[in-house]
Amino acid sequence: MKQIAVAIHSGRVEGLGEKAAKFVDALAEACPDAVLLVGGYWGHMVDVVDAALRRGLRVVVFLPMEREDVALPKGVIVVRTGCEFRCRSVQMVRSADAVAVLGGGVGTMIEALMAYAMGKPLFVLVGTGAYSDRLREAYPRHFDERKAVDVVYVESPEELARAVCAAGPGVAAKFG
Template identity: 40%
Template sequence: MREVADAARDAGLPIVFVIPRGYEGDVYPEGSIVVRTGLDTRERSSILVRSGDVVVALGGAIGTLFEVFIACSYGVPVFFLKGSGLPTDKFANCFRDGVVDDRIGRCIEYFDSVEELLERLCGYRARGSS
């Protein structure tokens, strides 16, 4: 996440961190917005997912997977980068079609490269936006 935040800062993009209780004392990049939730990581994940138009999963472990499931349950699209070398890579093998629940339908789009994901992300328009 540090690399993503640094790249966003270098590109002049605003950076917002939604921080769980255990990370509130950490140092964050100058000029970023830090929301210290006072919540544990699972509760904070729900706020994080509900605050965005899309969830981008760049690799991780149980916390990232938890956020993917939360996003799908709320109808928030997930853009998922494969090939990170992290435990989340196994996820695409389980749900190849991007459907984790037939009642919800496809909620995950998989990408093989950062460039492909960014192109889709930059062209994404949230539901209800004109």
């Protein structure tokens, strides 16, 4: 069983919902025992959670205290973190075996940076139309001189799913 944190936009970006669904479908095929970790149930996180539940994947939602009142679908495991948005992201990323960045803004990029700093295998989908697409231009392989992990950029949601499923200690580099 692999716990995969999914970082995705908390708002809406045209076409990103379809990419999220393709990622989840491919993930269910490649890792049917995967557990998805998400930071809420709004924006494109809804797309990930709903697709995962349809495919029979387990989902854990890490809610920030500002959004503990959100209605969640039946079948998700909820963690009421008791802390604000960024703090809940620490808990989510720390709990993950690998991190998949599907596209987003500053919150998504913060989660990517946290994953890097924690040495988590980190995979970033590019071509999403979201601000996180700029990560590859700014940081082609590493976010800093420590070279904590190789950041792996992929072109398709299906490739992202396969890479995340294969991730383990030292595995991220083989996809880079």
